[in-house]
Amino acid sequence: MFTPSKTTNRVLSMANTSSTPSSGAINPTHLVEQATQAWQKSLERMATNNPQTDLEQMQAMQPVMEAFGKAATALSANPHALVQSTLQLHQAHLALGANFLEQMLGRSTTPVATPEKGDGRFNHESWNNAFFDLMKQSYLLTSNYLTQAVSSAKGLDEADRNRVDFYTRQFIDALAPSNFLLTNPEALSTALSTNGESLMQGFQNFLQDATRGSITTTDLDKFVVGENIAITHGNVVFRNHLIELIQYTPTTKQVHAKPLLICPPWINRFYILDLQPQNSFVKYMVDQGFTVFMISWKNPTAEYRDVGFENYITDGLYEAIDAVRSITGEDSVNAIGYCIGGTMLSAALSVMEQNNDKRINSATFFTTLTDFSKAGELSLFTDEAQLDALDKRMQRDGVLDGKSMAATFSMMRANDMIWSFVVNNYLLGKQPFPFDILYWNSDSTRMPCAMHSWYLRKLYLKNEMAQPGKLEVLGKKIDLRKIALPMYMVGAINDHITPWTSCYAPFSGMASKSKRFVLSKAGHVAGIVNPPTPAGKPIKRSYWVAEATNVPAETWLRSATENQDSWWPDYTQWLGNQSGSKVAAPTKSGNTKYKPLGSAPGTYVLE
Template identity: 50%
Template sequence: MVDQHPEGIKLPDPAEISETMTAISEKSQAMIERFLMKQSGQMLDNEPDPMRIGKAFWQLSQQFWSDPEKAIKLQTDLWQGYNSLWLEASHNFFNPEHQAGENKSGTTKESSEQSSQSKKKKKSDRRFQDEAWDENPFFNFLKQSYLLTANTIHSSVKEIDGLSETDARKVDFYTKQFLDAVSPSNFLITNPQILRATAESGGKNLLQGLENLISDLEKGRIKMTDEDAFALGENIATSQGSVIYENELMQLIQYAPTTEKVYSRPLMIIPPWINKFYILDLKAKNSFVKWAVEQGFTVFMISWVNPDESLAHYSFEDYMLRGPLAALDAIEKATGSKEVNAIGYCLGGTLLASTLAYMAEKKDKRIKSGTFFVTMTDFAEAGELRVFIDEEQMEVLEKKMSDRGYLDGAEMGTTFNMLRANDLIWSFVVNNYLLGKTPFPFDLLYWNSDTTRMPAKMHSFYLRNMYLDNKLVEPGGITLDGVPIDLGKIDVPSFMISAKEDHIAPWKSTYANTRHFSGDKEFVLAASGHIAGIINPPAAEKYSHWINSETPSDPDEWFEAAKEHPGSWWPHWAKWAQKKSGKLVPARIPGMGTSKGKSSLKVIEPAPGRYVKSR
């Protein structure tokens, strides 16, 4: 019989590991004491189950045992799966030359196909990238048994009938969260990479990991990147420009030109206020702002304030009036141009659509085209975020926001991170706390950690009227500043870019805009997700995008006829936008106006401005 001790992992020196574990024990005790003292007076409420998860799983258990045949089939399928797995594992343990995952002579066609699927799974599942998960019989069995059990449980949960749509959504989502959490890759004893690091360092990785955990507990969030490596305006959000207007909700940045001539019609960008604007201006190599300026556009960016309790009473219509509508007035003063093209990103796109519908009722024609980045206006199929939004949860959330005046940005950040828990939670638990490593500098993750708050009145209106009741798509369903709005009256040309793997704004949901808007429409689909699908500069030569000039009512029909193109969608959009941007005129310098006259707005401060620096 072969030695079943995992290969490549040496036991650490007993004296050294004992000393390290003593230090860990002392630090752990002190950490727990500090944590309990801090929490003793800080319970937000007495709500034992604010997400109503327990109720959903209780309903699941009732439905599961009400169908004995399905329960027996589940157990039988799982037993058969484990029987096959045990046979394979026994073969690998007693025949070490036959490594798991390899297609040896004598294997059946079925086992060969399973081997191929296993290799594909390894490449796509970052949790099991270490070679030991495939090459070592012990860890291969551990991985395969976890995947078999997890897949069986998740599949069985999705097949249970009789649950309400809300409960089914919760059960499916939180079952996945649980299964992700108990992955063997997340624990010291069952992860070969962590065992190897512990042996090689004498356990110092665990000691450093505890230090990292203490630091993160004090901050209230997992550290995803080296936050000291970035400074706004120095090595991130560095596009040259000036703040030329501000009010209590936003600053307006005008970026400096890099071409001698620019298009006469300026470009106004409305970012989401759930996050900060500089997702569009990270480093120079992936800055959409820098690239757009280089294409000859005069770019204006709205930089939203990070609100506190003093802005609790500000509403969605306040964001419209003091956001894009105030920006239009400022842009005219800065450039002399009444007309602009506009871009809205995510929630900023929802605001852009609402603003265009409002302006249509007011006969205001200043916005001549709208570009919508991953934007939903129809929330009938709003994706995984719907798991957090129902009447019961809304009541709990509204009480919390009422007490504080806002929704804390950390809570919003956690919600988004849960949508990709393996990438944005558990990978950092392993890296930071078990391997004891410091996250490397990554501009995108720095931005992701730079969360913002949501004013209570605005956020309640947004969640109730759009996510919960889907009133935005109803003609007259929403009234802004006394004006009932109708998306069907948006008759300006629209360019819609969505992302194929977007979990926040599913592309088929964003495609519904083609049915609700009037005027010329173009829909383009990018590869990747909510961020990477949009922030994809041409020089990176990454991903691809699909184009189909027609917009049939069925998104699947659109996709079947669409043609895939390699690389970034940015150049395709630029050609579309340039045709709608007027003639070329001398470049405009922020605060200087144009050759026809000086700006009536003075420079307030250099970009990126002070609003975005509030953490």
């Protein structure tokens, strides 16, 4: 499905080492009470569901059904190839059966099929048992057969092929023997060694998740925003209906004159850049002598249904820029945009370029798409049928519920974000490991109807931002090619949400004479939350860096320099060159116009 990122591998490792079932006896009466409560919660959710939504979701799947129909027709039109591949599968299973007999006689064999690198589902030593090894390899052979069969279907366009590949993979992942008690040797041995307590604990975990309405991926009780996560010191210095602006307290006697304003995505919480002190990008930048400001977005409710993309620019970005300029006395700011925050920043820069607006001195983009023609697997959820269904739901509710977005992202990494926790929590009866990134990932936010519909249709479906003069924002025709200020972009080589090649291509074509591109050797999140390795510990990170020129991404990569460890020091050096001379650090937050309204991380992040 993908090459797991370092974050993914860390999650799998944690799942294998998470806390074992409690040694305390589980009260059966309490389990019955929990089961009753979970059932009642399920009934309540069913009662609040609009039947029309279910119908709309079924209609939204029509393109998927049609794609599978086309694939079946294509395969039946070439029966010889299908027979050949089926015969090869049969022969492989015969070889596997022969290996099984050899193993039963105590002889060593060479595996017929092995898991892909990074596949942690079969890591436990009990999968080496002859019977379970047979089951594992049979599953892998059949999985490869199905994957290759649908991939070989001729005559499908790219969209239909991607649909067939994706949903075939969902089916294959769901049926892995590791996901079921009777076919998971580790779960069986754990149940025996704990006298069934692991199963009781797993059932209790399941009931708790059924009550919550979502699977638990981390220990939610171990983190509290503002207490042990998002704790970099600062103050909220501005608040309106859409944002809170946080000014962080300097830790150095002198700071760079030019302030840094961070525009995070509003699809998630801002504190992905301020997790814990050891991996906080915010703290790192403050410690390097930068005056850092952060936008914290409002978690919208139904009353925000008409808030659009342009409002996020005018009432969010522009208001924040003016506050930062007033507080620091600087005419312009350095700006960072992360993911959709970077997409918005790009549009704003095009508008500002046409208005001769110089309030932004330099721009940095973290995993930002502006050309959505190859937008990764998210494009599977943005065809006309699915957007029609989504629009109807958002028009009724006013917003898109955060759990819907979270479910979509989880499907894109089903083995890691769904099935690994099914095994860990339910089959093994363990508690999820406390992991700050997964806590942040579970802290989802809502999307206003107008903004989200515009964003998905104009950008994902029609790709108007990539067409000069096609997209209109704030009365201006967007042409990203004309953006000329100094720029820095970070892509991630294993990014499944914003593929790095799609980030690079439009960035390299911009007019700026200073375009530094960094490719982090990780994924969408770990590629950005990428702190320098502490002294004495082995370095596992690296990144490629070079100026972006108007050449294909693969050509750029061949000529780029690979460096060990984090890209953060490279960025601070680059940003320092854009930030003017050092001045005395401010002794207090805000000014007479923008007075402190409360301590960081503010109130909007808690909603």
